[in-house]
Amino acid sequence: MTEFDFIRLYLQCQQQDSELVLGIGDDAAIIRPRNGYDLHFSTDMLVGGTHFFPDVAPADLAHKVLAVNLSDMAAMGARPRWALLSVALPELNKDWLTAFCDALFTLAARFGVTLIGGDTTKGNWVFNVNIIGETPYQQALRRDAAQAGDDIWVSGLLGLAAAALDRHWNKVTLPATVFAQCEERRLRPEPRVALGQELLSLAHAAQDISDGLAQDIGHILKASKVGAEINADLIPTLTALAQQPSLTVAQLRHWLLAGGDDYELVFTATPAQREAIIAAAERTHTPVTRIGVITTGTQLHLHDHAGNVIQLQQQGFDHFG
Amino acid sequence: MTEFDFIRLYLQCQQQDSELVLGIGDDAAIIRPRNGYDLHFSTDMLVGGTHFFPDVAPADLAHKVLAVNLSDMAAMGARPRWALLSVALPELNKDWLTAFCDALFTLAARFGVTLIGGDTTKGNWVFNVNIIGETPYQQALRRDAAQAGDDIWVSGLLGLAAAALDRHWNKVTLPATVFAQCEERRLRPEPRVALGQELLSLAHAAQDISDGLAQDIGHILKASKVGAEINADLIPTLTALAQQPSLTVAQLRHWLLAGGDDYELVFTATPAQREAIIAAAERTHTPVTRIGVITTGTQLHLHDHAGNVIQLQQQGFDHFG
Known part of the structure; x- marks a missing residue:
């Protein structure tokens, strides 16, 4: 499996949303923001050995890497909308990735979040999510x-x-x-x-x-x-x-x-x-x-x-x- | 030096821009997008040993990690505006970080990019940038x-x-x-x-x-x-x-x-x-x-x-x- 197989198989099968002009598959995703809403941006990186045990279940890891970012949106009172995921993995193991992506998209769907981009590279168990949310003008919890x-x-x-x-x-x-x-x-x-x-x-x-x-x-x-x-x-x-x-x-x-x-x-x-x-x-x-x-x-x-x-x-x- | 010293010393000294409601220092940054513009989102991760040599000069690494993301914006015809940076480092070395941040902010300033967030964690040389740019409605290069x-x-x-x-x-x-x-x-x-x-x-x-x-x-x-x-x-x-x-x-x-x-x-x-x-x-x-x-x-x-x-x-x- 190549990086592109991975993207096609796991990441390009989501539903589009009304503000999403262009999803995964180009040099960048395109969003047309709604008038009257501020956008919130946050990122959290989880590193193997620092934030999770090497034998963590892929579904648990997927849940946590998205949940800790959703928590940042919660803290602002923001509605989470979109996320980007960068992963560094030693190999592309199909069973592992299937379990990871299933859990990731389950949680994303539960919170109305669309994955709009990411990067897949060879490396040693690093997961970075970037999350984007929205609040009506001036209403964020700071x-x-x-x-x-x-x-x-x-x-x-x-x-x-x-x-x-x-x-x-x-x-x-x-x-x-x-x-x-x-x-x-x-x-x-x-x-x-x-x-x-x-x-x-x-x-x-x-x-x-x-x-x-x-x-x-x-x-x-x-x-x-x-x-x-x-x-x-x-x-x-x-x-x-x-x-x-x-x-x-x-x-x-x-x-x-x-x-x-x-x-x-x-x-x-x-x-x-x-x-x-x-x-x-x-x-x-x-x-x-x-x-x-x-x-x-x-x-x-x-x-x-x-x-x-x-x-x-x-x-x-x-x-x- | 703690993670918070690092953020205060190196990351909170930038100029604000007109769409930036709240920069680094809360659970999320807040942007109020301009009417008439689509936003572009992209991310690239660089991993030590995969994308750069272990002895890379910090200034060169900083340039590259931002430049490869700016290149994604260039490919869409987008004007880059904001970036988030996640880093996994084995330690916070002041000299290394100073050289890294100086080069990062030099390149960011040259392209009018404001760093609005990030994450700093213990790990083995991983750098992830998330970049956000804009184009007038419907005009992106796809x-x-x-x-x-x-x-x-x-x-x-x-x-x-x-x-x-x-x-x-x-x-x-x-x-x-x-x-x-x-x-x-x-x-x-x-x-x-x-x-x-x-x-x-x-x-x-x-x-x-x-x-x-x-x-x-x-x-x-x-x-x-x-x-x-x-x-x-x-x-x-x-x-x-x-x-x-x-x-x-x-x-x-x-x-x-x-x-x-x-x-x-x-x-x-x-x-x-x-x-x-x-x-x-x-x-x-x-x-x-x-x-x-x-x-x-x-x-x-x-x-x-x-x-x-x-x-x-x-x-x-x-x-x-």
Whole structure:
């Protein structure tokens, strides 16, 4: 199989959409953007050995490489529309590619995303997705819009992917059922795209949690020139994980606050929107939890239910740490 | 230096442009597209050991990774506007990154391109650029628009990069001055962006030559459902290379027709546009040469000045051949 066979077999069989003038198969794809909409651009690269294990199932990998990009669109409140995929593979294995592409297009179709381009080259397991989304003019959720007095919310459950990873590395033991639930979140993160779009009219600032809550909310605080108070005991996680007797409080807190790979949203909104946010969460079947408040300071302060200050050893994932 | 230091130091210091609502520093960049323009999207990935030598100078690598993407925009007649860069590096070396970013931004500025996003991760020398350009509605140069009777033109000189590569691999010997000229084209291809935009109103179909002329024009023939007659002796190359007594005719023809890495344009246009095309080439300081004609068949026929048929062993570069 050549590169061109691969493109013809797997990538040129999609449905066209109304703004797509020209899809895969030329030097570039052509889009005619809709009037009244801003376009959003983001990219994430996954590297074998760094972001995934060498024996990862192709369907899991395909899901994750697109999902982490969809999560960036969710964080902007954007509707994802188009994607480009670059892959470096040691060989073109038909079974592997079939499983990869099936999972990729399943997820893409579920979110209304059309693959419009890419590159296929020889190399050692690198996957880069470029995603393009849209929001109505001026409505994007940005990191620089948090205001003192805002509630801080997170979607879903945090810490599961980090717990699964530490189990892989034999740093902890977990019951098989707990590990399976954590592993499912690590392999198959669910991008919060529907919630993100509902939040356009409700939230001030938003960001997705990819490197750890403490580090990622830090980007909002810096961009918005505000501080935050977070009660770490309010951060939602899997109950069965939190109740594991073999785990220390410090271990669990590390996963929740600095573990990363969560692909949940952290967002801020005025307390006047609490009911509307809960209703939006219900409409989109996305759990949300209030964990703190934005303050006039510039620091992130963490405490527990008893009011004790929590000091983190590490804020989050550093790719070159 | 962390990933965030890198982004702040090197990537957030650019000028904004009028359509850029939000640049680097959030989950996504935001563009407000101009009315009346289509957007073009393309991506190319360069992998260490596959596309460049491990000891490549960072400035040369930066030039090439952006230039090959600019070349895709040139092939559509598009004006390049924005780019995203994903890199996988084993470490963040300040001197290396400074040289890389200086060259990248020099080339970006020369073509009016703003870097609007990217990803930095740990890995083994992979560089992916995503480029976005624009053309007025309906005016893009596409592969499917060649017509029987069209002239076939190429820009610049072909075969130089392939000759330099074969010299690196000690397959041939070349005088130092000839090698230096070939190596300069291999390392620093000049994207034909200005010519591409001039061709919007003059040419029918266009494509850039990245995998070898024979293979790349094959994409035009297939998309346009036409054939071609090309006189291989008309294909322009470096005179000093063509005149090397130690080279066989077959060797030279392989470089010209199937070598790849040229990043020149091949395009088709009605003979009525010959004078206008030559004038456009002069305005943009880009040499152009007529090498053949589009036919009503479906095959590419190659011959020499004497009319002898040329059979190619290999049409062009196959990434998984």
